Amino acid sequence: MNTQNIGKIIKEARLAKKMTQNEVVGDFITRNMLSQIESGAAMPSMKTLEYLCGVLDIQLETLSACGENSSTASGYARIRQQYLAGDYQAVIESDIAEDYSDECTALKALAYLELADKLSQSENIADNQKAVEYAKTAAELSEKGIFANKSVAGRADEIVKSSAVKLSRYYTSLIGL
Numbered sequence: 001m002n003t004q005n006i007g008k009i010i011k012e013a014r015l016a017k018k019m020t021q022n023e024v025v026g027d028f029i030t031r032n033m034l035s036q037i038e039s040g041a042a043m044p045s046m047k048t049l050e051y052l053c054g055v056l057d058i059q060l061e062t063l064s065a066c067g068e069n070s071s072t073a074s075g076y077a078r079i080r081q082q083y084l085a086g087d088y089q090a091v092i093e094s095d096i097a098e099d100y101s102d103e104c105t106a107l108k109a110l111a112y113l114e115l116a117d118k119l120s121q122s123e124n125i126a127d128n129q130k131a132v133e134y135a136k137t138a139a140e141l142s143e144k145g146i147f148a149n150k151s152v153a154g155r156a157d158e159i160v161k162s163s164a165v166k167l168s169r170y171y172t173s174l175i176g177l
Helices: 003-016 021-025 031-039 046-056 060-064 072-084 088-093 098-120 125-142 150-175
Strands: none
Touching: 003 031, 003 046, 021 031, 021 046, 031 046, 046 060, 046 072, 046 098, 072 088, 072 098, 088 098, 098 125, 098 150, 125 150
């Protein structure tokens, strides 16, 4: 995504609405950050873009069409919508949006965790084996990027342990102990 073009659109929208930078930023970001975004010196996070679009009445798609990789922001938005809709399988199968890799990685970690949790509640051995695999992936992904989240790793560890108990009972029953 081209930061210069995004900044230009945001600045033009702000000026068209006759708003000062202070009026736009509110308590969400600093005026200095908005200045950097408008000048193209900084790439806003997806959350900041969504905020600015809301304040300035800009469609996110307008900004996602601004750069060399026009599908980046819309790709992240799609992954986010899939997660919010509970389509966790689609999230883990999605390509990570290049400029939003930290955000996408965090969503994938959460999606893997949700699927692991659901599978771990089954008594089916194959489901529990898959739960362990998904929980481990969730833990690995949760350690990456600026949205690293230790609570995801902690929940993943709990899922691995509960599935391990079920798998242990199953394997013990196979050998007749």
